Amino acid sequence: MEGFKAFNTIANTITLNYRSILNYFINRSTNTLVESFNAKIKAFRRQFRGVKNVKFFLFRLTRMFV
Structure with missing residues (x-):
């Protein structure tokens, strides 16, 4: 069963x-570009674990991947 x-x-x-x-x-x-981008974001989040300033985190994220 x-x-x-x-x-x-x-x-x-x-x-x-x-x-x-x-x-x-x-x-x-395929969606490999999206999956790759998602993996990069996850790696970036792991690197900056415990970030207090969310605005700065999002700023760094956009500067890194734009």
Whole structure:
């Protein structure tokens, strides 16, 4: 029964995301640029953990990636 649960989860994921999946094969477009940018932001946040001045943090973030 557990195997069916896993299969249903995969089937639901494909059903919800089939347009994005097909878009890759039709246009060869992915969201790798967005994922890369998100990883850079996460690394930047880890580096400046405990920041008190949020405005300055956002300023540095925009200056770094613009």
